[in-house]
Amino acid sequence: MELRPPAEPLPELFAPVRRRHPDVDIVLTPAPPGEPVETDSLDAERAATRLSGDLELVAGSVADAWAAVTGVRSEVRPAPAFGPREDTVVARARQHGRPPQPPGPALVAHLAAGWGLAAPRGETGPLVARRGRVELVATYAEGSGVLVVTATAAPVRVGVARARSLVP
Template structure:
């Protein structure tokens, strides 16, 4: 990418004055960021429920394959997504196990077998992260405590502010 000096005014009084007073200084102005997604651009009314059902089923299948003897069951719900009026489906299991590392290995194998792109983020905690289309799986295991966390999330869906509040509301006033 080649930068071209622009002799014309930028339209910004601050930068125009800066360029006049310091012609020897290179000033780089980036184009403005695109506006955020229109909160009124709402997805189909039934789509969040279908995405939640898909995430719940997939999470149950992955968890059952990776932790065959587990009594824990993934809990699925809608959570806030990226930006105002957006939600995403999320399913998770938080448990304690002595064989958590083996569960991560089995989960990684299951994900890779089904075409997921799987990585191990750096750090002291054993973790894996997998991506397939708009889905993300994260799992981590802390050997000293036996804490194992598995989470599957969908991509963000714009549903509007009121609908997002309604979908993320939980019994007992929780979020």
């Protein structure tokens, strides 16, 4: 039997073995039929439930932060976005506009209560806060007076085809 080099490069785990032992044949076989390839992904129903809950959570997080700055609670429309891997999606919500006053103290006070607030990057850097599965980032441009508040939930593995169907 003749073994041919694979058309695709070896996965990262096997590449060092190939370099150290070029005389050893490495054969990667496909998963047997019927076995799921993504063993750690959520089943479709649980993934849909988590994503639905995350969409509500990020929308509420942005609406609360916006209300803390402007005094007005507005409707925020969340949407799924591609996650860090092609088989993941994240729930994301964003609100932007010009608040009546600079958001600094009001926003910091809001995030300091219940959020893990990271120090801003520089004087004009974004405020970054985390709470549970959600990361909230707020940026304010003094020149234009525009505040952008974005909340993103942790990635949910849904599979490549489902991710492509969910993200507009």
